Amino acid sequence: MTITRDLVIIIVTSFLCLCLFLALIKIFHKLWWAPSSLQYQMSLRGIKGPSYRFIHGSNKEILSMQKEARDSPFGLSHDIFPKLQPHIHYWTKLYGNNFLQWDGSKPQLVITETELVKEILSERDGAYSKEKIKSFTKKLLGDGLVVSEGEKWTKVRKLANYAFHAESLKRMIPAMIDGVEAMLERWKCQEGKEVEVSEEFRLLTSEVISRTAFGSSYLEGKNIFEMLRRLTLLASRNLYNQSFPVISSLFRTHDQIESEKLENGVHRLIVELIKKQEEKIVNWEEESCGNDFLGLLVKAHHDANESLKISVDGVVDECKTFYLAGQETTTSLLAWTVFLLSVHTDWQEEARKEVLGLFGRQNPNPDDLAKLKTMGLIINESLRLYPPVISMIREVRFGKKLNIPANISLFISNLAIHHDPQIWGENVHLFKPDRFSEGVAKATNNNIAAFIPFGLGHRNCVGLNFGIAEAKIALTMILQRYALTLSPAYVHSPVQVLTNQPQYGVQVILHPF
Numbered sequence: 001m002t003i004t005r006d007l008v009i010i011i012v013t014s015f016l017c018l019c020l021f022l023a024l025i026k027i028f029h030k031l032w033w034a035p036s037s038l039q040y041q042m043s044l045r046g047i048k049g050p051s052y053r054f055i056h057g058s059n060k061e062i063l064s065m066q067k068e069a070r071d072s073p074f075g076l077s078h079d080i081f082p083k084l085q086p087h088i089h090y091w092t093k094l095y096g097n098n099f100l101q102w103d104g105s106k107p108q109l110v111i112t113e114t115e116l117v118k119e120i121l122s123e124r125d126g127a128y129s130k131e132k133i134k135s136f137t138k139k140l141l142g143d144g145l146v147v148s149e150g151e152k153w154t155k156v157r158k159l160a161n162y163a164f165h166a167e168s169l170k171r172m173i174p175a176m177i178d179g180v181e182a183m184l185e186r187w188k189c190q191e192g193k194e195v196e197v198s199e200e201f202r203l204l205t206s207e208v209i210s211r212t213a214f215g216s217s218y219l220e221g222k223n224i225f226e227m228l229r230r231l232t233l234l235a236s237r238n239l240y241n242q243s244f245p246v247i248s249s250l251f252r253t254h255d256q257i258e259s260e261k262l263e264n265g266v267h268r269l270i271v272e273l274i275k276k277q278e279e280k281i282v283n284w285e286e287e288s289c290g291n292d293f294l295g296l297l298v299k300a301h302h303d304a305n306e307s308l309k310i311s312v313d314g315v316v317d318e319c320k321t322f323y324l325a326g327q328e329t330t331t332s333l334l335a336w337t338v339f340l341l342s343v344h345t346d347w348q349e350e351a352r353k354e355v356l357g358l359f360g361r362q363n364p365n366p367d368d369l370a371k372l373k374t375m376g377l378i379i380n381e382s383l384r385l386y387p388p389v390i391s392m393i394r395e396v397r398f399g400k401k402l403n404i405p406a407n408i409s410l411f412i413s414n415l416a417i418h419h420d421p422q423i424w425g426e427n428v429h430l431f432k433p434d435r436f437s438e439g440v441a442k443a444t445n446n447n448i449a450a451f452i453p454f455g456l457g458h459r460n461c462v463g464l465n466f467g468i469a470e471a472k473i474a475l476t477m478i479l480q481r482y483a484l485t486l487s488p489a490y491v492h493s494p495v496q497v498l499t500n501q502p503q504y505g506v507q508v509i510l511h512p513f
Helices: 005-044 059-071 086-095 114-122 135-141 150-163 166-190 197-214 218-237 245-250 254-283 293-301 312-343 345-359 366-371 373-385 414-418 464-479
Strands: 098-103 106-111 128-130 194-196 392-396 409-412 482-486 494-497 499-502 507-512
Touching (some): 005 098, 086 106, 114 392, 114 409, 114 414, 166 197, 197 218, 293 312, 312 482, 345 373
Antiparallel strands (some): 128 392, 194 507
């Protein structure tokens, strides 16, 4: 039997039509049937939420609400929840503490109920994992400690715990003091004038994390910081944009092209740092060589035990994570705390009395940092009102207590929890550090998930004590020299760019005494 040319064309055409038909069915199932079906199932369980919109999910509504909140006048209010997360603020009132929203076709269960938050963040059996991050954020963090899972996370977490444990932290204090002294030296020519402190704190934290964790200086890591900051802006700008792998590979946006160049540039510069560190370790140039975080990572890269070994790409990812986290979170904490002290000068004076009573005009010492009780209250209240990280995301692997399908994202708004009047009382939006005077447990009625600026459980922030120590040292040395008042030029506009930041900076007037 001879197959004619026309018959071949018919067969091929039919096959292609069938493939196209099946592809359309798959797309329809993913972008409409599956989300609509899940939304119906969840509604039967009492979990409501905004209606799913084809392709975009809830993203267009979220972006519209965020733009409206960003453009609205705000004043000096500490009620920043509707400013930073207006969609969650609105939808929790409409649908309850836990509701379903959509990141494109990906379902997200938003959770502001502390008992569920405690279960999710405290469990250890793998029911809730880190969510697979989007491409822009992937370029920013790679597969570093913040997002990694399993054995890789365990390996690096052990190294990080060792690098930032109490004795190591004591050795880092002189570098922190040197960094603050350099900053205050720059401020001398600005006495009596306005200083934009958030950018100053960015330089300070960059210098400190460079010297303590990577054995270098800010100047050596300057290009890395600048490229990571640009990547952060790109990731934030594209947070709610939808991308399709096939289309993205064929038609790349300007942001995608730029982010790829930045990712390659950061990788190249960190590899150079790794090589320099390897030379130092081989030549044993310094007594403490190889004991900082980068040194420990490099040693792990050369470990003879394959189960403990970390690849070069793994080392690069961890460096990116710690460069970024070590700078961003403490910068945010310092900027908002100085803002609060400049507004609430009575608490500024209380903190100054404590500092001068403990240290006089001398630099702080590691053993007495824990005695800064008033400053500890102020820092806790700053972290409650203005947490650097305002949300956390996990993914359900299997149901457990929540009894919901796998592969649903769990979006935890710690900002909503920190501003919940049912937890903190009617004065929830007031700056009242003394609410922590009898400890966090008393302030939260033993609700450990009510105050989570650095997360909770075994995956809490490994640099917690590092960041708090750095903040205490910086605030101590500032208060020893200056009284601070808020500049008339200051515009109050918190904005999320990875972390919670002052959009237009924090301008204060320095009054020497």
